[in-house]
Amino acid sequence: MPTTNAQLAAIFHQMADLTEITGGNRFKVNAFAKSGRVLEDMTKQVSEIDPALLPKVEGIGKGTAERIAEFLETGQIADHQKLLAQVPSGLLKVMDVPGLGPKTVALLWNEVGIESIDDLKAKIETGELEALKGFGKKKIENILKNLKFAESAGDRQRIGLAYALAIMLIEDLKDLPSIEKIEYAGSLRRGKETIGDVDILVASSGTDEQKKAIFDAFVNHVAVADVIAHGDTKASVRTHEESKGMQVDLRVVAPENFGAALMYFTGSKEHNVKMRERAIAQGMSLNEYSLSKDGEPIAGATEEDVFAAMNLAWVAPELREDRGELALAESDELPKLLELADIKAELHSHTTASDGRWSIEENALGAAGRGFHTVAITDHSKGQAQANGLSEKRLVQHIEAVRKVAKKLEGTITVLAGSEVDILADGSLDYDDDLLAELDIVVASPHAALTQDPAKATKRLLKAIENPYVTIVGHPTGRIVNRREGLSPDMEAIFKAAKDRGIALEINASPYRLDLRDTHARTWVQEYGGKLAINTDAHSEDHLNNLRFGVVTARRAGATTDDVVNTMSKSTLAKWIKSTRP
DNA sequence: GCCGTTTTCGGCCCGACTGTTTTCAGTCG
Numbered sequence: 246m247p248t249t250n251a252q253l254a255a256i257f258h259q260m261a262d263l264t265e266i267t268g269g270n271r272f273k274v275n276a277f278a279k280s281g282r283v284l285e286d287m288t289k290q291v292s293e294i295d296p297a298l299l300p301k302v303e304g305i306g307k308g309t310a311e312r313i314a315e316f317l318e319t320g321q322i323a324d325h326q327k328l329l330a331q332v333p334s335g336l337l338k339v340m341d342v343p344g345l346g347p348k349t350v351a352l353l354w355n356e357v358g359i360e361s362i363d364d365l366k367a368k369i370e371t372g373e374l375e376a377l378k379g380f381g382k383k384k385i386e387n388i389l390k391n392l393k394f395a396e397s398a399g400d401r402q403r404i405g406l407a408y409a410l411a412i413m414l415i416e417d418l419k420d421l422p423s424i425e426k427i428e429y430a431g432s433l434r435r436g437k438e439t440i441g442d443v444d445i446l447v448a449s450s451g452t453d454e455q456k457k458a459i460f461d462a463f464v465n466h467v468a469v470a471d472v473i474a475h476g477d478t479k480a481s482v483r484t485h486e487e488s489k490g491m492q493v494d495l496r497v498v499a500p501e502n503f504g505a506a507l508m509y510f511t512g513s514k515e516h517n518v519k520m521r522e523r524a525i526a527q528g529m530s531l532n533e534y535s536l537s538k539d540g541e542p543i544a545g546a547t548e549e550d551v552f553a554a555m556n557l558a559w560v561a562p563e564l565r566e567d568r569g570e571l572a573l574a575e576s577d578e579l580p581k582l583l584e585l586a587d588i589k590a591e592l593h594s595h596t597t598a599s600d601g602r603w604s605i606e607e608n609a610l611g612a613a614g615r616g617f618h619t620v621a622i623t624d625h626s627k628g629q630a631q632a633n634g635l636s637e638k639r640l641v642q643h644i645e646a647v648r649k650v651a652k653k654l655e656g657t658i659t660v661l662a663g664s665e666v667d668i669l670a671d672g673s674l675d676y677d678d679d680l681l682a683e684l685d686i687v688v689a690s691p692h693a694a695l696t697q698d699p700a701k702a703t704k705r706l707l708k709a710i711e712n713p714y715v716t717i718v719g720h721p722t723g724r725i726v727n728r729r730e731g732l733s734p735d736m737e738a739i740f741k742a743a744k745d746r747g748i749a750l751e752i753n754a755s756p757y758r759l760d761l762r763d764t765h766a767r768t769w770v771q772e773y774g775g776k777l778a779i780n781t782d783a784h785s786e787d788h789l790n791n792l793r794f795g796v797v798t799a800r801r802a803g804a805t806t807d808d809v810v811n812t813m814s815k816s817t818l819a820k821w822i823k824s825t826r827p
Numbered sequence: 828g829c830c831g832t833t834t835t836c837g838g839c840c841c842g843a844c845t846g847t848t849t850t851c852a853g854t855c856g
Contacts, residue, residue, distance in 0.1 A: 267836090272839055306829050346854050380845060431856090444856085474844055481844090481855095494856080496843095509841090515854070523842045526833090530840055669833035 250284050250291050253316055256325050257281035262337055263328035264556060265347035266354070277508050279304040282515070286568070288736055288768035292317050292346070303569075335361025343391045352377070366392065372615030390471075393482070394490065401439035402489050403726050404794055408433060410468065410488045411443045417466060421459055423451025425500050430510035434562045436797025438726050438759045442492035444510045448503040453477075456497050463495045485576035502534040504547035506637045509533035515567035516560075523555060523571065531555075563800040582800040585793055587812040590619040593665060593688045593719055593751065593780035598630035598643050601622035602785040605660070611786045613658040618815040621661040621686045622647050626675035629692055637680055640664065659815060661685040661822075665719055670694035670701075672708025674715075679708040686822055688751070688780075690719030701738070702732035710742045716825045717778045717810075718743065720753040720760040728757075736765055740773045748825050749778040749810050754795025755788070766802035777802075777809045 261277035264270070283304040291299070291313055299310040312322045325696060333354070339362055340350045353359040374380050381750060384827060409430040417425050424447050428434070431444035449456060460480050464472045469489055472690065473481040481494045481815055498506040510533070514596055529538045535545030536554050545551040546550060552559045557574040561582050564570040583592040591612045595601030603611065605622055612620035625634035626644060635643055644662045650662035663686040667675035673683065681687050689709045697705070703767045709715060721739065724731030743750055752762050761769065761777075769775040779795040781788050804814040810821060 270828080273828050275839080279829080296849060304829075308828055344854070348853055361844065379852080387845085442856090476844055479843060510856080512856080514840095518840055525840085530841090534842090758851095 249317070249676070250287050253291060254281045254284035256316070256322060257284065258457070259337065260322075260325050262340060262347070263325075263332050263557060265341070266336060267328065268333055268351060270287050276304075276306075276309075278514070279765050280309045283379070286566075288764055289533070291734070293737070304502045322400045331362035335364070338362050338817070339365055341394045342388065343482045344387055344486060345391075349518055351620055352379075362392070382736065398819055401441045401727070402468040402491055403756045404433065404436070404440055404759075405791070406489060407443050407491065408438035408756075408794075410484065410491060410493070411445065413468065414443075414445060414463070414466065414493065418445075418462060420592070421455075421462060422450045424454035424459060425449055426503055428507060430507055431494075431512065433681055434511045435513065435565060436563045436763075436794075436801050438756075438798070440491075440760060444509055445493065445495045447495065447497045448500040448505055449497050450500055455748065459497055460495065461819075463542075469493075496633050500546060501542075502545045504549070504551055505531070505535045505545040505609060506533045508548050508551060510564050511565060511825045513566050516565040516570070519567055519571055520555070527555060528556070550650060561800060563797055566801075575736070580803045580805050583796065583809055583812060585796045585804045586616075587806045587809070588617075588779060588792060588796065588820055589813070589815075590617050590621075590778060590811045591615075591776050591783060591789070592619075592661075592663075592686065592811060593623050593753070594620060595624050595665070596622055597647075598639070599629070599634055600784060605647055606654070606787070608783070609650055609654050609658055609660045611783070611789060613654070615789055617658060617662065617819055619659040621663040621687070623663040623665040623688050624802075626666040628669060628675040634667070635664075637676065640676070640680065641683075659819075663687060666760050667692055668705060668709040668718075670697065670705065670814050674709060674712055677758040678714060679714070682827075684714070686716050687714045688717045688719040689715045690751075691721070691732060693724045695723040695729065697732065699733045699735065702734040706732070706739050710739070710746055710779050713827045715746075715748060716822055717751050717780075719751045719780070719782070720758050721750055722762075722765075724760050724762070726755050726759055736768065740769050740775060743769075744775050747776075748774075749776040751778045751780055752795045752798050754779055754781045754798075756791060756794045758782070759794060761798075763798050763801035766799060766804065770799075770802050770804050770808045775784065775808075777804055779809055779811050 257277050258281040261274045265274045296314055299305055300307050316322050336350055336354055339345060356377055357368055359365050359368055368374050369385060374385055377804055411433055415427050424449035428446055430446050433440050433443055464475055464480055464482055468484045468804050469482040470485045471483040473483060479496050481492060484491050500773060524536060529536055535542035536551045537543060544554040549559050558577050558579055560570050560574050594608055596605050596608050609620050625632045627634045627636045647660060647662040663684050665688045668689050668691045669675060722731040750761055752766055766777060777799055779799055783789050783793045
């Protein structure tokens with residue numbers, strides 16, 4: 246996300262929090278938060294959008310448009326500054342402590358003068374909090390526990406970790422008697438790159454006794470460190486450090502409610518709000534149990550039932566972000582999203598020649614084992630010395646070795662000799678064109694100088710895209726989820742140039758990368774009609790399992806099989822690669 | 828503050844769990 250959009254998004258989120266603490270209009274709070282969310286999702290720099298069109302963007306009205314203009318002109322927003330002046334800055338951190346919301350924080354501030362986390366700790370120590378109305382022993386104990394957690398735990402975790410945790414729990418619970426269905430929901434099901442907590446939903450028509458057994462198994466699971474809540478229909482736990490202390494919520498519902506519950510817990514929250522408003526407009530009401538009319542349930546067993554009863558096509562979870570999906574569902578114009586099984590080629594993978602942990606042949610057979618018709622061996626170029634990148638001389642030998650394996654495996658899988666060639670800081674590539682011409686396919690990726698400013702980054706990537714031998718730009722921004730921001734180039738300029746060249750931009754499927762990210766991929770596909778390449782960047786067999794994360798990211802972008810080069814038939818793919826080269 | 832095929836004014840989603848309550852407010856998702 247470009248810096249300005251990120252700054253603005255943060256300001257609007259903060260205005261929402263501050264307005265909440267000061268007891269402002271709660272609908273205004275929602276509106277501020279919505280503006281923040283919309284800004285986060287934008288690919289285009291807000292400064293490049295015609296100010297007259299800005300209020301037309303859903304979630305941004307006259308007020309927000311004016312504030313954005315004010316920020317672009319002066320670098321700050323007066324209303325934001327006014328709110329900041331009213332509320333001690335440390336209070337916002339206090340609100341981040343789980344269990345402490347705006348009402349409690351305001352009370353702590355107004356009644357005992359707590360203005361920061363340190364104040365909170367001190368007042369608990371002196372026992373002043375116990376005198377407050379509504380503050381019992383248990384509540385204070387919980388605050389202490391949550392303070393500790395807030396200090397040690399990170400925010401959201403990468404999807405790879407959350408997915409592994411969810412699958413482990415589901416595997417360990419699914420055979421309990423009376424469990425009819427069990428699925429993960431939440432942002433994990435929507436395929437977001439990071440997950441706040443894991444939601445697991447169970448359908449059961451079992452006895453109270455059997456349901457109790459399900460919850461008992463859950464809260465006593467070996468991965469569980471702490472039980473946060475444990476009721477008759479719902480339990481929440483915190484996991485051990487191996488799973489980064491992630492929170493997991495388990496919910497058990499009757500089978501006739503499973504679909505409505507799955508929708509509810511899959512979210513997003515914003516999508517759900519739109520669905521409920523829509524139900525009301527149609528004279529019905531929707532909750533996590535069913536869609537009902539005049540108090541009588543009319544749908545709930547499956548998601549399809551509920552959507553159909555509201556005259557909507559079923560919306561894939563990845564699209565449930567309140568980005569216009571309901572309008573498309575109403576007119577039955579939702580894209581037919583690509584599926585994991587549609588992927589038939591891996592176009593970016595490594596071997597022991599550079600930093601992979603498997604041979605050329607193991608790699609090729611691994612890809613063949615997944616049902617792929619083509620694999621490209623793309624080891625690192627010489628600039629990646631720490632990854633044992635190939636010198637020109639070694640690359641020539643490597644090409645030979647790949648061709649030998651290719652010949653041996655003829656009829657099993659097509660093996661392409663390629664390279665993941667470094668895009669150097671100035672945009673030149675790490676090998677000369679003469680050498681690149683010898684390869685079947687070139688993935689060009691940035692690896693170093695990932696903190697350069699946006700203007701330089703844009704120039705750098707544009708120069709690489711101009712190279713006639715580049716077929717795919719690999720992990721275009723070089724970001725690492727939750728760790729490194731990576732490049733923030735002018736994505737629109739990149740898209741335009743890549744589209745003109747007819748090359749593909751990669752969604753690197755590693756849960757550490759997911760680069761392009763969903764919002765970029767969405768613009769690339771929806772607005773430019775650009776081609777995506779979804780690659781695992783496999784350094785070993787198990788990395789091929791990451792493909793699912795690349796696919797859900799592409800699905801979040803609304804991508805169909807037509808948008809993704811890895812879904813092409815063998816001959817079409819070969820033709821397409823040729824078409825990108827001189 | 829945002830929004831509109833019942834609306835440019837007057838609405839704006841819904842339920843479980845907890846802790847502290849003796850009937851409910853706050854938080855969370």
